[in-house]
Amino acid sequence: MWFLKLSMFSKACEYGIKASIYVAQQSLQGNCVNLKTVAKEINSPEAFTAKILQQLVKNKILDSIKGAKGGFLIEEKRINQIQLGDIVYAIDGDSIYTGCGLGLKECNARKPCPVHHKILIVRKELKNMLKNTSLFELANGLEIGLTYLNR
């Protein structure tokens, strides 16, 4: 207790998002990058990042190439089809879309928890953001030096 989090994403999700953005940026330049490089560039623990990259491959966010000179990449034309929400979904599942804000087993508009409608507004904004933010946009911001991945 006493220093809990209200961060938007889990660590797994943070790493997943950062990794996807980095791989996308590199893929736009025709580069395939390996785990070691990814972990270094996004400043994340290597072994844990490996798990997350696997998860992203399973969920068709990333492609992987096995063996020496292997690594991760994203088909270029897919980069602007993938939305931030797809990455979050691949790692955290659909708990944003479901799940009561106060943990009630049942909670809906007809029999809502006390914060149901309040949270709905915020969640709607979140869903919207996740749906309308493309990986291309994020990778491009990084590429042109507008944003940073590693500080």
Place this chain on the structure above:
Amino acid sequence: MWFLKLSMFSKACEYGIKASIYVAQQSLQGNCVNLKTVAKEINSPEAFTAKILQQLVKNKILDSIKGAKGGFLIEEKRINQIQLGDIVYAIDGDSIYTGCGLGLKECNARKPCPVHHKILIVRKELKNMLKNTSLFELANGLEIGLTYLNR
């Protein structure tokens, strides 16, 4: 991994919010309620709830009365001064207001992470909601049968 959460609040926070609402509702009727009753009514583990109630007392959200016939209550006039955000803050601290969405140590408008501006919009909505939702409003919704705490 593989079934992470993207729920808005931690369990501790969920219990804290539910407990505060229930105690407020009861206080509006002049009742002082003990841990056992609170835990039962909000469907939460008793011992853990005890810790959270203590935390809320320390942070002046709730008042406690020790000894037999003791319990928890909120001074009536304070119920509409307390906002949802105060409860969240008491338990989870100010991590909503600070903290980079991608976990970067430094992240600000001048050198933002790739999702900085995206998250700011959502966070602003969240902050707004937490600031403008009073405990009275939540307790009252429960009282008049508009909302439910235990399903």
Place this chain on the structure above:
DNA sequence: TTTAATTCGGATAAATTTATCCGAATTAAA
């Protein structure tokens, strides 16, 4: 004064999330 019901506070355990380790499988290059 004694008893019973309660909050408080510390220690500890269980569950979940985060992280590491290591060997198998794969593949490019020597």
Place this chain on the structure above:
DNA sequence: TTTAATTCGGATAAATTTATCCGAATTAAA
């Protein structure tokens, strides 16, 4: 063909969050 670099996948460990236990302190009522 062999070697070295890599992804993959399972087992396990560390850290954090969630949860329990128990005795001390407090207080209303018998």
